Amino acid sequence: MTLQSLLVVSAALFGIGVYGALSQQTFVMIMMGLELMLNGAMLAAVALWAMSTAGAPKGQLLTVIVMTVMAVEAALGFALVIGIYRIRKADMTEKLKRLRG
Amino acid sequence: MNPVAAVGVVGGVLGAGAYALAVLDGAAARGVAGMPRRWADVVVEPARDAALLALTRRSTTERPDAQAWALAPGLLAAMAGAAVASVPLAEGFAVADVADGIVLFGAAMAVVMVGVYLHGWSANSPFPLVGGYRFIALALSYEMPLALVLIAAALPAESLSVGAIVASQAGSWNVVRQPLGLPLYLVAGMGLAFWGPLDGADGADLAGGTAAEVSGPARLAWELARRFVLVAVALMGAAVFLGGWHGPVLPGAVWMALKTLALLALTVAIGHRVARVRLERFVVVAWAVLIPLALVDVFVSGALAL
Amino acid sequence: MSRSLAVDVAFVLFAGGAVVAAWLVFRTDSMVRAAYWLLASFLGVGAVMVLLHARFLGLVLVLMMAGEMTIMAVFMVMFMMNPAGLNPMTMVHQHGSAKVAGLVSFAGLALVGIVAEFPDRPRTSDADPTAELGVELLGDSMLIFETAGVTLLATMIGSIAVASKRGRFGDAEEGSGPPPLEPTARPAPEPEPAMEDHDHEGMHHG
Numbered sequence: 166m167t168l169q170s171l172l173v174v175s176a177a178l179f180g181i182g183v184y185g186a187l188s189q190q191t192f193v194m195i196m197m198g199l200e201l202m203l204n205g206a207m208l209a210a211v212a213l214w215a216m217s218t219a220g221a222p223k224g225q226l227l228t229v230i231v232m233t234v235m236a237v238e239a240a241l242g243f244a245l246v247i248g249i250y251r252i253r254k255a256d257m258t259e260k261l262k263r264l265r266g
Numbered sequence: 267m268n269p270v271a272a273v274g275v276v277g278g279v280l281g282a283g284a285y286a287l288a289v290l291d292g293a294a295a296r297g298v299a300g301m302p303r304r305w306a307d308v309v310v311e312p313a314r315d316a317a318l319l320a321l322t323r324r325s326t327t328e329r330p331d332a333q334a335w336a337l338a339p340g341l342l343a344a345m346a347g348a349a350v351a352s353v354p355l356a357e358g359f360a361v362a363d364v365a366d367g368i369v370l371f372g373a374a375m376a377v378v379m380v381g382v383y384l385h386g387w388s389a390n391s392p393f394p395l396v397g398g399y400r401f402i403a404l405a406l407s408y409e410m411p412l413a414l415v416l417i418a419a420a421l422p423a424e425s426l427s428v429g430a431i432v433a434s435q436a437g438s439w440n441v442v443r444q445p446l447g448l449p450l451y452l453v454a455g456m457g458l459a460f461w462g463p464l465d466g467a468d469g470a471d472l473a474g475g476t477a478a479e480v481s482g483p484a485r486l487a488w489e490l491a492r493r494f495v496l497v498a499v500a501l502m503g504a505a506v507f508l509g510g511w512h513g514p515v516l517p518g519a520v521w522m523a524l525k526t527l528a529l530l531a532l533t534v535a536i537g538h539r540v541a542r543v544r545l546e547r548f549v550v551v552a553w554a555v556l557i558p559l560a561l562v563d564v565f566v567s568g569a570l571a572l
Numbered sequence: 573m574s575r576s577l578a579v580d581v582a583f584v585l586f587a588g589g590a591v592v593a594a595w596l597v598f599r600t601d602s603m604v605r606a607a608y609w610l611l612a613s614f615l616g617v618g619a620v621m622v623l624l625h626a627r628f629l630g631l632v633l634v635l636m637m638a639g640e641m642t643i644m645a646v647f648m649v650m651f652m653m654n655p656a657g658l659n660p661m662t663m664v665h666q667h668g669s670a671k672v673a674g675l676v677s678f679a680g681l682a683l684v685g686i687v688a689e690f691p692d693r694p695r696t697s698d699a700d701p702t703a704e705l706g707v708e709l710l711g712d713s714m715l716i717f718e719t720a721g722v723t724l725l726a727t728m729i730g731s732i733a734v735a736s737k738r739g740r741f742g743d744a745e746e747g748s749g750p751p752p753l754e755p756t757a758r759p760a761p762e763p764e765p766a767m768e769d770h771d772h773e774g775m776h777h778g
Contacts, residue, residue, distance in 0.1 A: 188670030217692065405639075
């Protein structure tokens with residue numbers, strides 16, 4: 166378990182997340198891609214905290230902030246999915262060519 | 267500790283606890299029904315029922331998600347085992363005294379929700395699916411009070427380790443110091459194991475809920491796993507609220523076993539005496555009453571711990 | 573087996589499992605499976621965090637994601653046309669360019685990870701990392717931590733406001749209509765005045 170191997174794994178998670186967020190049509194699947202990207206970022210933060218900063222507590226703090234971002238993303242994402250479904254009966258990006266309400 | 271021995275200890279605790287739970291349940295059922303309790307029968311009956319289930323043919327549904335279906339009981343049992351491993355069974359003896367034992371318990375019990383939902387969903391059949399949804403609604407309601415009362419119990423110990431929490435109860439137990447803790451914990455724990463009044467997920471009103479389509483060895487595994495979760499809940503409750511190994515005269519391990527059995531007996535008695543609660547009413551009560559009470563518990567415990 | 577070898581084996585299992593599970597999220601036909609593969613990926617990353625001594629963070633990640641992924645699975649079943657995955661299904665657009673973007677970002681980040689010279693200062697202190705995090709959160713970085721808390725509160729209020737059915741001027745879906753056949757057509761007719769609505773309802777129910 167070296168820093169390099171950890172960063173490659175986190176890059177792989179991030180790359181898969183980018184692919185998912187760009188290629189999926191369903192809102193919830195796009196959210197899954199975003200979460201994967203955050204997952205990779207979090208792993209990189211923890212890896213650098215443990216291996217490269219001599220365990221400075223600020224590294225763990227950064228991870229807590231990423232978790233907050235995840236929670237905010239999930240809560241707002243679900244709320245928007247519900248709101249859009251209610252008004253447009255749409256669950257896919259293609260049905261939202263118009264952004265006007 | 268040697269991994270094989272660790273698995274043996276955890277499995278032994280879970281197995282013995284589940285058997286004791288089944289015996290207590292049988293005795294209580296006979297008591298409620300007014301049947302004579304012949305203890306020889308009561309003690310043998312769970313083994314007979316288990317053997318019958320193990321020999322029954324396994325039924326299946328049209329196109330189930332077979333892997334997820336098989337995974338669900340394993341997930342519950344593994345999470346119960348992880349919770350048991352972090353609880354000290356006697357003074358200075360825990361299979362793995364994790365420094366963040368309370369958080370480990372919370373994480374394991376959150377994964378239980380995944381296991382129950384998977385069990386309901388993967389059968390590809392309506393009643394189990396409804397049972398799975400019921401469990402999600404239930405779980406999202408009991409999870410906050412559960413986490414809050416555990417945090418309150420960790421406050422006087424100034425540690426997240428279960429061993430430190432037990433050690434902090436040398437003077438007076440948490441059940442006395444934090445009178446709100448144990449009742450709230452028991453409500454949440456019964457929800458976790460969908461037991462007694464909160465058995466909506468596997469209730470008889472849903473023809474067995476998530477287990478409606480399961481029979482034979484798979485049913486046995488599921489019933490065992492579900493009881494394992496309740497045993498883990500009782501064990502953690504005994505350690506966190508009833509002072510764990512503390513007690514006069516008898517050795518610590520015996521006190522631990524007695525307290526766990528007492529909590530199991532209490533749960534069984536509630537299960538036979540209290541009617542099933544309608545889920546939508548429980549959700550309202552959980553969010554409007556239990557969470558504020560749990561917050562009061564945290565604030566009061568925090569102020570006392572200062 | 574020495575401790576460092578055991579850690580290496582566990583790392584390969586968990587990290588490899590996390591990447592494979594992440595890939596399977598977008599390769600399965602079943603919505604619930606997709607959500608739970610993502611959970612498996614988080615479990616793998618959480619385990620790697622525990623291996624790196626960030627025990628609290630790893631466990632909290634599992635705690636958070638088990639709930640979130642279950643909700644995600646429920647959402648998928650609620651909103652998608654093929655929830656159970658009985659038929660093969662691909663719902664993708666711009667597939668080629670998405671693949672390229674994913675590969676490029678992977679290659680770029682991995683290159684940085686391999687080539688860049690990060691200082692080699694492993695964690696040495698024996699202090700409990702959870703205690704360190706707690707002191708940091710309620711010490712020097714309290715303002716940051718509180719900002720995160722206020723952000724979460726604002727998110728809760730905002731998402732309830734967006735998602736709630738009852739709005740200030742009636743139900744949220746009032747005036748909504750079925751999806752238009754033409755993508756450029758107006759998506760929903762104008763809502764009728766509230767007064768007339770009451771009359772309609774009275775007639776229908778009466």
